[in-house]
Amino acid sequence: MAAANDDPALARNPANFQPLTPLLFLERTASVFPGRVAVAHGALRRTYRDLRDRCVRLAHALTQRGIGRGNVVAALLPNVPAMLEAHFGVPMAGAVLNTINTRLDAATIGYILEHGEAKAIIVEREFVPLLRAALALTRARPAVIEVDDHTTPAAARAETLGGTDYETILSGGDPGFAWPMPADEWDAIALNYTSGTTGRPKGVVYHHRGAHLLAIGNVLSAAIPRHPVYLWTLPMFHCNGWCFPWTITALAGTHVCLRAVRGPEMWRLMAEEGVTHLCGAPIVMATLLNTPEAERRALAHGVTFLVAAAPPPEAVLRAMREAGFAVCHVYGLTEVYGPAVVNEWHEEWNARPIAEQAALMARQGVRYLALEGLAVLDPATMAPVPADGATLGEVMMRGNVVMKGYLKEAEATSKAFAGGWFHTGDLAVMHEDGYIQLKDRSKDIIISGGENISSIEVEDALYAHPAVAAVAVVGRPDETWGESPCAFVELKPGASATEAELIAFARDRLAHFKVPRTVVFAEIPKTSTGKIQKHLLRARVRGA
Structure with missing residues (x-):
């Protein structure tokens, strides 16, 4: 069938080829559903x-x-x-x-x-x-x-x-x-x-x-039906709101605007506006879960929460499920338009104990349909790591939802695309079933006595303590071991815990060389999108 590819009569023309763009989503929805509420902002309603x-x-x-x-x-x-x-x-x-x-x-x-x-x-x-x-x-x-x-x-x-x-x-x-x-x-x-x-x-x-493709990928990967009611907890300045301004518009949904993330206001809007979906980092989950019962509102319907940024601790995922939220775990970066990996949930997993479900949900998952390639590779050889759930490699992606590149940064762009893959800088393992799980940023791995320690693994162990609201673990200079884990911890309102108590708690759950040697009770610096700024914590423990 070479003629099917080479016949000049089959060339592109305006009738059979148009540039893909999410802008046409608005034109279609305005034509098909002109009177449907597009924007809810306080008393303001716009069709x-x-x-x-x-x-x-x-x-x-x-x-x-x-x-x-x-x-x-x-x-x-x-x-x-x-x-x-x-x-x-x-x-x-x-x-x-x-x-x-x-x-x-x-x-x-x-x-x-x-x-x-x-x-x-x-x-x-x-x-x-x-x-x-x-x-x-x-x-x-x-x-x-x-x-x-x-x-x-x-x-x-x-x-x-x-x-x-x-x-x-x-x-x-x-x-x-x-x-x-x-x-x-x-x-x-x-x-x-x-x-x-x-x-x-x-x-x-x-x-x-x-x-265009990532916006449609959101629909498919999160199984979003027509006419969703979407609460804007995720800043639209972050990866263009993961392309959700275009996604929700394509589905003729309602954009519920929210100026600032506050627990009581989120609960109120979810109840009064009939919110069906929202996105955010684990910090948004924590804000919802830490809202006092008296300031929560009963929800007459299910709400799907798409969570990304740092891997949500298993304890938080478990609490969200118990609070009645359907959690969809996604993963991505600015360089791939937001989320490009999703934890595709299997129905049979619902029969497992909640602790096992939370552990499965903590994995990042598999590629979006809009992403053509997802792999965990050895960055030195570019060979795939074994699918054993233990061997570390770098997460790499390729496809149409990878950025054009970095503006005016030819060298950085070339480095990011070396070998025909986008290098994320995230370290992960590949499980036997093809699901990836992040273990750390390459710069966040703690090397203690020649052993690699995943800061995320240590954080997950501490998050299981009932008094812990937030935790970040970084490597602290150690004369004997080179580095040792140092945990920065925020406690829940009204809760208490001591350094010795948390170290003992972690010792029961981790190999002893992974246990934090120090615990610092302090506010953890975060970006507005919920990312913990570990470089500031590293500078603090190094006295910089």
Whole structure:
């Protein structure tokens, strides 16, 4: 059948080939379900007809201001409707959306604006002082568009950099604007900067094709039905909300906006809005579970929680199941648009004891359907490790939901893609059934007396203690062993435990060389996306 590949009459043409893009999800949903509620934000309700018109107005308004293909538009926003609109309106202008972590320091934000060459920035008034400080530290001079949301703190509503009001911008846009499809599905749709690093963040570039495929991958991997009600606990600035702005829109679901993650408010919204799905790091789970009973609300329906970031401790996963949440464990990185691996659950596992179920759920799992390759390889030889659940290797991925590369970082991009695979830097084992399980970041492995100690294994053991709310384990310099485990612990409200008690507790569950020699009771530094900043803890134990 060579002719099927070589016949010139079978070439691509506009009738049989169009660039993949998630932007068409909004056009379809607005056409099929125009009156369905797209956005719930306090008393505000917007239909898909309204959402589509506002996004197209934004695209037209940006175009009128000379912003087009390849130009970067930054966003410094919480999870408010304007952030959702930016996910469609900015790329509908042909531009690239750069969502910025609102908890970054001014110097880092200034660096991002300059490095990404932002031509405009959409900022909510609460973050105007932060942006003002950032602009004072950079040569970047983006046009400023200011959002005054009804949830903006009253003290911040007068803050301004003299920028144009967001609603004024939209009022000048035309909802009939014929926004341009991407010239190529490889065109950039988003620019996301890595977080939790010790040096300058790297700019990860996404394309329309990958965003389309990962958004659909979310639907399939999490088995999300039509018309979900999605609570925005995950920041949209983090990997574009794991592509869920596009996923939920494709399913004609309702986006329930949430300005800040607070336990009582999450329980209230889940009950009153009929929330069916939410995403987040284990810290969001902990916030839900630690909400006092008096401030919780009864849920008349099941809620699916997609959890990622650090592997959730088995004790937390068990508690979520017991609280009535269906937990879907996913794993990914900024470089792969968010989650690209899922713990596919087998029905027969439900018959196992809850402790075994939690242990199975703690594994990261298998590749998304949207990811073509997932392996645990020896980074030196690029050979697969044995599927024995014990041999460590590096998690590597390949496929259409891997980033284009790092912006202006040719050497880092080449290193990340060495050997035709994306090197994640995460260490894992491959189980006999093909499921991977993370054991650590390569830089987080503790080497004590020549033995490798997984910090995650030690953390899981301590998380099983009823008084422990959060724990992070790092290597501490040791004159005898080179390094020894040091555990930083946060206790649950009203709970108590001593260093000796926790060390003894761990000794009952771990090989003795893995047991922490020291326990420090202190607040554990985290990024806004829930990642524990172990580099800060390592610096602390080294006296840096």
